[in-house]
Amino acid sequence: MHLIQTSALTKAFDGRTVVDHVNLGVSRGEVVGFLGPNGAGKSTTMKMIAGFLEPDEGSASVCGHDVRTDPLNAKRHLGYLPEGAPAYSDMIVGDFLEFVAKLRNVPSGERNGRLGEVAERINLTEVWDQKIENLSKGYKRRVGIAQALLHDPDVLILDEPTDGLDPNQKHEMRSLIRSIAEKKAIIVSTHILEEVEAVCSRAVIIADGKILADEAPGDLTAAAAEDNAIRVTVSASEDEDIVAKLGPVTGKAEIEVLTRMNGSASVLVRPQGRATQPAQLASKLQRAKIEVEEIGLYRPSLEDVFRQITQSKPAE
Amino acid sequence: MTSSINTIAVVFGREFRAYFSTPLAAIFLAVFLALSAGLSFFVTGFFERGQADLSAFFTWHPWLFMILMPAIGMRLWAEERRSGTIELLMTLPVRTWELVTGKFLAGWAFTAVALALTAPMWFTVNYLGSPDNGVIAASYIGSWLMAGAFLALATCMSALTKNQVIAFIVASMAGFLLMMAGFDLVLAGVRSWAPNVITEMVQSLSFLSHFSRLTNGVIEAPTVVFFSSMIVLCLWINVQLVDLKKAQ
Numbered sequence: 358m359h360l361i362q363t364s365a366l367t368k369a370f371d372g373r374t375v376v377d378h379v380n381l382g383v384s385r386g387e388v389v390g391f392l393g394p395n396g397a398g399k400s401t402t403m404k405m406i407a408g409f410l411e412p413d414e415g416s417a418s419v420c421g422h423d424v425r426t427d428p429l430n431a432k433r434h435l436g437y438l439p440e441g442a443p444a445y446s447d448m449i450v451g452d453f454l455e456f457v458a459k460l461r462n463v464p465s466g467e468r469n470g471r472l473g474e475v476a477e478r479i480n481l482t483e484v485w486d487q488k489i490e491n492l493s494k495g496y497k498r499r500v501g502i503a504q505a506l507l508h509d510p511d512v513l514i515l516d517e518p519t520d521g522l523d524p525n526q527k528h529e530m531r532s533l534i535r536s537i538a539e540k541k542a543i544i545v546s547t548h549i550l551e552e553v554e555a556v557c558s559r560a561v562i563i564a565d566g567k568i569l570a571d572e573a574p575g576d577l578t579a580a581a582a583e584d585n586a587i588r589v590t591v592s593a594s595e596d597e598d599i600v601a602k603l604g605p606v607t608g609k610a611e612i613e614v615l616t617r618m619n620g621s622a623s624v625l626v627r628p629q630g631r632a633t634q635p636a637q638l639a640s641k642l643q644r645a646k647i648e649v650e651e652i653g654l655y656r657p658s659l660e661d662v663f664r665q666i667t668q669s670k671p672a673e
Numbered sequence: 674m675t676s677s678i679n680t681i682a683v684v685f686g687r688e689f690r691a692y693f694s695t696p697l698a699a700i701f702l703a704v705f706l707a708l709s710a711g712l713s714f715f716v717t718g719f720f721e722r723g724q725a726d727l728s729a730f731f732t733w734h735p736w737l738f739m740i741l742m743p744a745i746g747m748r749l750w751a752e753e754r755r756s757g758t759i760e761l762l763m764t765l766p767v768r769t770w771e772l773v774t775g776k777f778l779a780g781w782a783f784t785a786v787a788l789a790l791t792a793p794m795w796f797t798v799n800y801l802g803s804p805d806n807g808v809i810a811a812s813y814i815g816s817w818l819m820a821g822a823f824l825a826l827a828t829c830m831s832a833l834t835k836n837q838v839i840a841f842i843v844a845s846m847a848g849f850l851l852m853m854a855g856f857d858l859v860l861a862g863v864r865s866w867a868p869n870v871i872t873e874m875v876q877s878l879s880f881l882s883h884f885s886r887l888t889n890g891v892i893e894a895p896t897v898v899f900f901s902s903m904i905v906l907c908l909w910i911n912v913q914l915v916d917l918k919k920a921q
Contacts, residue, residue, distance in 0.1 A: 407764045410920050432766040439764070443757035447694045448687075459683045460765045462676065504761070 358421065359384050360434075360512050360542035361406060365415035368401050368566075375401045377566035378415065383542040383559075385511070388534065390557030390574070391546035394667055398566040399546040400440050403514050406544070407437040419512050433462075436510035440517055442501030446490035450481060450500055453489060454507060461508040475503045479533070494521040502530070506537070513543045519552060531556045550659040560659070564667045574659055581662045585632045586625055586655035588615070592648045593622040600624075606645045607638065621650055680767045684775025685782070688749070692783050701744060705787045708737055710794065726804050727812060730794055731888045734816045735852055735881055738823045743844035745783060746827025747837045749776045750915060755835040759919050773911045777821075777828055777904075784820045788813060808890030815887025818900040819880060823848050825907035832914040848880075855879025 359382035368376040376398040383389050391399045404410040406417045408424040408431055417424045422431040445453055454475070458468050476482050479499045484492055489500060502518060518534070519527045527549075534545065534556050547553065553560050554574045562570040562577075570577060593599050599622045600612045610633075613625040626638065635652045642649050657665075692698040709730060713719045717729035753759040762772060798804045827844035834840050853859045855876050863875050883896045 404760070404920070409760050409764050429766045429768070432764060435764070437761075437764045439757060439760040441757055443761055445687075445691070445758055446756065447691060456683065456687050457761075457765065460680060460767055462679070462766070 360420050361418075361514075361544065363402070363406065363415065363417040366402065366405055366412050366417055367414035368398075368405060368410060369413055375566050376405070376412075379563075379566070379568055381561065381568065381571075383512075383544060385542050386539055387559060388538045388543045388545060388557045389559045389561055390553035391544060391561055391563060392548065392550070392553060392663060393563035395548070397563045397667075399563055400516055401566075402563070403437075403516050403544065403546060404439075407435060407439075407514055408432055409439075433508075434511045436505035436508065436513045438501045438505045438515045438518055441520075442498045444489050444497065444500050444504070446488070448489055449485075450487055450489060450492070451476075451485045453500065454503055457504045458507045463508050471507055471509075475506055479503045479506070480529075495523060495526045498522060498526075498530075502533070511541055513537075513541050515543070515545045517546055517548075519547065519549065527552070550663060554659055562663060562666050569666050570662075577662050578657050578659055581657040581665060583627065583655060586627050587633065587635050587638055588623065588625055588651075588653055588655040589638065589642070589649060590621055590623045590651040591642070592620055592650060593617070594620060597622075602647065603642075606641050606647065607633075623651075625655055677768070677771050680771040681775040681778065684767075684772055685779045688776050688779030689782055692745075692779070697744075698783070701741065701783075702787055702790060705737065705741055706790055709733055709791055712737075713794070724802075727794060727798060727809050728888060730791070731812045731816060735819065735884055738816075738820045739848040739852055740845055742780075742784070742820055742823035743827040743830070743841045743848065745780045746824050746844060747831050747840040749780065749828045750832040750911075751834055751837045751840045754919070755837075759915075763919055769915050770908075770912045773828070773908055773915065777825060777908055777911075780824050780828065781817075781821050784824065785817060788817055788820070805890065808888075811890050811892050812888045814892065815884060815896070815900075818887075818897065819884050822880065822900045822903040822907070825904040825911070826851070829907045829911045829914065832911050832918060851878055852880040855882045 361381070361383040363379055363381045366376055366379040366381075367374065379398075379402055381389075381402075391403070393399050401410065405412050406419065406424065408428050411425065419431040420434040422434070424431045445456075448456070451472070454472055455468070458472060463471055476485060479502055481496070481499055481503055484496050489497065492500065498518065498521060502515070505513060505515065515534075519530050522530060531552065534543065537543075538556070538558075545552075545557065557574060560570065560572060560574045560577055561568055572580070589603075591599070591603070593602065599614060599617070603612055603624065603626070607626050607628070609629045611627040611629065613627070615623045615625055617623070635654060639649050639652050692701075712733045713727075713730040717732055719729045722729060750759075753762060763769070795809055798809075799806070826847055827840070830844040830847065831837075831840040833843070850859055856879070860872060860876060864872050867875075883899050886893055886896050
């Protein structure tokens with residue numbers, strides 16, 4: 358059984374469809390990375406699963422409890438970090454977490470133990486007695502994560518958990534997510550693609566409210582890989598016609614310019630007919646006195662895949 | 674049921690403490706005490722009247738509450754929406770009416786503290802003469818009930834906006850209209866187009882006439898019912914508004 362299940366989940370604001378018939382199932386042990394351009398409908402989808410927004414159509418359920426008809430039971434199984442990690446700024450960290458634990462009905466006997474455990478795990482002990490408004494962005498985010506984990510929920514929805522954290526904190530957050538992933542169903546939204554590769558078992562790409570891809574990050578990049586394509590970076594000034602320059606050397610091949618910056622150009626060479634090895638191409642280029650900075654078989658990154666998928670459909 | 678009471682108590686505790694975590698509580702109490710004492714001593718002539726009662730003091734309560742209750746109620750929902758904590762609160766396993774009730778009770782209890790701090794006035798009249806303490810007790814209860822109605826109105830307005838200042842102004846205005854409902858200021862505007870029944874209905878909404886009945890020392894059922902149902906109605910509307918507007 359999927360711990361998180363949505364079927365044909367749909368939401369429109371002012372006549373504009375923001376989430377469009379989203380079907381998604383997440384089982385225990387899975388970490389789903391929500392990817393998409395800004396305004397793609399990631400947060401709105403998460404808000405509906407968390408029971409904050411009412412869907413216009415379709416349904417969502419958490420641990421088998423429909424969020425609309427049985428909201429209390431659905432919310433009991435859910436830990437949710439809203440976008441921006443809001444918290445009562447006039448409260449002290451410890452008081453705030455205790456407040457949430459009480460509303461979450463963590464039994465009073467277990468409460469202190471749970472609070473201590475979470476404080477330890479998320480490194481909040483040193484700010485435990487400080488006012489939330491005086492905390493750094495990183496600590497505020499951690500307080501948000503802590504409140505979502507207090508009751509050890511089966512389902513965790515985290516809207517941009519690493520936004521505003523420094524690289525070390527990001528790393529910690531990812532290890533934390535990985536360490537609890539086994540026992541929970543987790544949805545994480547982000548626009549950092551390396552994060553998806555680092556923590557997620559599935560990448561779901563959303564644009565214009567629709568799911569465009571739903572696969573393991575590795576499968577996504579593998580599917581986009583091309584057998585014979587070679588990626589070459591050569592030095593070239595900005596206004597040089599790079600295709601004309603390389604054309605005579607590569608012979609019968611399709612050349613696609615990927616990026617041009619700082620006096621070098623990165624191109625994709627797709628040999629037509631017989632396959633060419635990167636080394637062969639490199640020596641040909643050298644003979645033609647073209648300086649090669651980097652050459653290799655084309656292995657698309659998740660970023661390439663993301664761009665391909667989300668830009669193939671022009672935005673409305 | 675026990676879980677509802679638990680939720681209300683937890684929300685109540687947080688909100689009640691929140692008043693004291695900023696200078697708001699101290700400022701409010703100081704202003705309330707200074708105004709209520711100052712007005713009754715210097716404007717309505719507490720001593721000069723030569724009567725051992727507190728009517729010179731209670732006369733001012735509707736006017737004070739009209740301004741001060743919106744100050745207590747304005748942050749209750751507007752602040753949640755502005756800071757986004759409403760998203761946190763509404764995704765916890767709680768019901769909207771429990772939150773509304775807890776927040777309202779916290780503000781109302783704070784008002785009780787303010788009223789309790791005016792007790793020296795009561796001691797003073799007892800020292801100077803022998804007042805009818807039954808009337809005074811009834812007046813205090815009436816004053817607190819009326820404050821509750823003003824407060825419920827203010828929290829309702831607070832749910833309409835993210836801006837505390839707008840909530841404050843709209844709530845004061847609504848309070849003023851309800852208070853003056855029994856007077857020509859409001860009635861003239863209604864009479865010109867509405868049938869008599871409606872004019873009489875509006876007239877019966879007047880906070881001032883209901884309150885004056887209580888300060889005469891009689892706790893009448895209709896008046897108690899009036900203020901109580903005013904509170905319940907406003908809180909019910911509050912629940913609907915929160916559910917409707919939470920995400921905007």
